[in-house]
Amino acid sequence: MPRARIGLWLSLTLRSTRSLCRTGFMEGQPQGPPNPAGMENGTEPCGEERASEAQETTVTEGAAKIAFPSANEVFYNPVQEFNRDLTCAVITEFARIQLGAKGIQIKVPGEKDVQKVVVDLSEQEEEKAELKKGANLAPGDQPRTAAVGEICEEGLRVLEGLAASGLRSIRFAREVPGLRSVVANDASARAVDLMCRNVQLNAVAHLVHPRQADARMLMYQHQRASERFDVIDLDPYGSPAPFLDAAVQAVSEGGLLCVTCTDMAVLAGNSGETCYSKYGAMALKSRACHEMALRIVLHSLDLRANCYQRFVVPLLSVSADFYVRVFVRVFTGQAKVKASASKQALVFQCVGCGTFHLQRLGKASGASGGRVKFSAACGPPISPECEHCGQRHQLGGPLWAEPIHDLDFVGRVLQAVSTNPGRFHTSERIQGVLSVITEELPDVPLYYTLDQLSSTIRCNTPSLLQLRSALLHAGFRVSLSHACKNAVKTDAPSSALWDIMRCWEKECPVKRERLSEASPAFRILSVEPRHMLIQVRSRIFPLPLPFCPCPGLAPSLPSWTSVAGSALVHHPPPPPPAPQPLPTAATVHR
Numbered sequence: 235m236p237r238a239r240i241g242l243w244l245s246l247t248l249r250s251t252r253s254l255c256r257t258g259f260m261e262g263q264p265q266g267p268p269n270p271a272g273m274e275n276g277t278e279p280c281g282e283e284r285a286s287e288a289q290e291t292t293v294t295e296g297a298a299k300i301a302f303p304s305a306n307e308v309f310y311n312p313v314q315e316f317n318r319d320l321t322c323a324v325i326t327e328f329a330r331i332q333l334g335a336k337g338i339q340i341k342v343p344g345e346k347d348v349q350k351v352v353v354d355l356s357e358q359e360e361e362k363a364e365l366k367k368g369a370n371l372a373p374g375d376q377p378r379t380a381a382v383g384e385i386c387e388e389g390l391r392v393l394e395g396l397a398a399s400g401l402r403s404i405r406f407a408r409e410v411p412g413l414r415s416v417v418a419n420d421a422s423a424r425a426v427d428l429m430c431r432n433v434q435l436n437a438v439a440h441l442v443h444p445r446q447a448d449a450r451m452l453m454y455q456h457q458r459a460s461e462r463f464d465v466i467d468l469d470p471y472g473s474p475a476p477f478l479d480a481a482v483q484a485v486s487e488g489g490l491l492c493v494t495c496t497d498m499a500v501l502a503g504n505s506g507e508t509c510y511s512k513y514g515a516m517a518l519k520s521r522a523c524h525e526m527a528l529r530i531v532l533h534s535l536d537l538r539a540n541c542y543q544r545f546v547v548p549l550l551s552v553s554a555d556f557y558v559r560v561f562v563r564v565f566t567g568q569a570k571v572k573a574s575a576s577k578q579a580l581v582f583q584c585v586g587c588g589t590f591h592l593q594r595l596g597k598a599s600g601a602s603g604g605r606v607k608f609s610a611a612c613g614p615p616i617s618p619e620c621e622h623c624g625q626r627h628q629l630g631g632p633l634w635a636e637p638i639h640d641l642d643f644v645g646r647v648l649q650a651v652s653t654n655p656g657r658f659h660t661s662e663r664i665q666g667v668l669s670v671i672t673e674e675l676p677d678v679p680l681y682y683t684l685d686q687l688s689s690t691i692r693c694n695t696p697s698l699l700q701l702r703s704a705l706l707h708a709g710f711r712v713s714l715s716h717a718c719k720n721a722v723k724t725d726a727p728s729s730a731l732w733d734i735m736r737c738w739e740k741e742c743p744v745k746r747e748r749l750s751e752a753s754p755a756f757r758i759l760s761v762e763p764r765h766m767l768i769q770v771r772s773r774i775f776p777l778p779l780p781f782c783p784c785p786g787l788a789p790s791l792p793s794w795t796s797v798a799g800s801a802l803v804h805h806p807p808p809p810p811p812a813p814q815p816l817p818t819a820a821t822v823h824r
Contacts, residue, residue, distance in 0.1 A: 325490065400444065463486060529635070698720065
């Protein structure tokens, strides 16, 4: 009983102490419990309003200024600034092409001085152009122009389906000339309210029209040819798969479709069945997973467009940071749709050494009368077991097997950004990425990596310059890839590539007793080189060093030497200095 009395006394004492503390704390404070809903909607007293105003965040990117009610109100990712800058540059060049066909010239801020320099270098061409313009224009007429921030009646109609804060749409209105209207859509009412505020803040209400709707329903409502959008931008959080079917129908004839995919874990092969359910293709775990992701997205876009007798033409496909971004044009044509099967391919990838082979789904061949005959392709191109290591193959795809870039269009964007670098904050990175893209082999899907080749046979890694010099001197083409800094794109067969690695291993021997007889390394190294290889010591066979406009993309490589106007893929292998008897086994020197 004494213990029970002591416990009761302590309980009463603590209860009275808490009541006294609560009474003292509440003195001078407003009565009533806090209202979380009122705090969220800004209906609390003045003290709370001042606190919310103090937490307001303002972001300035490009020519746009975006205000956020609080740091947690709307997600803003500064890493995506490169994505938005590149999109503005691509849409600007697309507008230049589209409006140029209508006789409208766009004015981009910062390009005036550049045009003067070009004119001074070709005075005769300028006089001819002025004569032609004078002959076409009636007296008193002036050439039509489109400037930034002005409504162009014959300009582009742009839709941003998932606008969030409206930052991208506002940047279009303030940085891209030749626009007729920009529809900034989002399904969230709070996001639309924020968009309206930012539109007024940037004084672009005449161009940007916020709208609250489901992006799919909005695009389905604009399927008629007269109501379609010239540019559709989709940048969701995750996969854009639910929006692709509506997007390929709502974009105009020859219009531009811009799609971002941030679900790289799915596209990179971590969940093949999920990738198939979203994109209609099986992704494989591969060192070339970033380019494979781009090709899977292009395949998915073309597959959905084919359902409506439409097809896609890639302009630019970029893998950067944690996402992939594709820019494609959409056209209509039944005859061209028939060729889509021959543009897709399955991938056979060895689980041991990583060697891959592509098998086209369809075949297009010429027929009598200039017609094209389409049929199923024959295959498979390989045996059930890998010819190099004896392991089995995995089957992936289908994926896009045609070029993923339009090099002419990429060159236009690169030139525009290079001559006006102050336009974007990430101009240097854009120049570097696009420069590497212009030197990629367009007709060689996927790539190998240095670490993949060396780790397969358990040897030291050669330098990228050594491997590419060996391939060039053997008569093959080779280039970099913007998707991976250690990538090697080449048209050399896999047998020639492994022969080079076998010769390299002779200079850096591997302890064969540590290799299992069933391992890919043991089986590859047990075969002597079959192809004629050459020494790649630069003193014997001087080769032009590759041109890398952005050294930051490959910090582990040796110092690059800039060769003006040259690209590694365009240099044919030089002839040998003198005819000599071929050695029994070629050697690759360091």
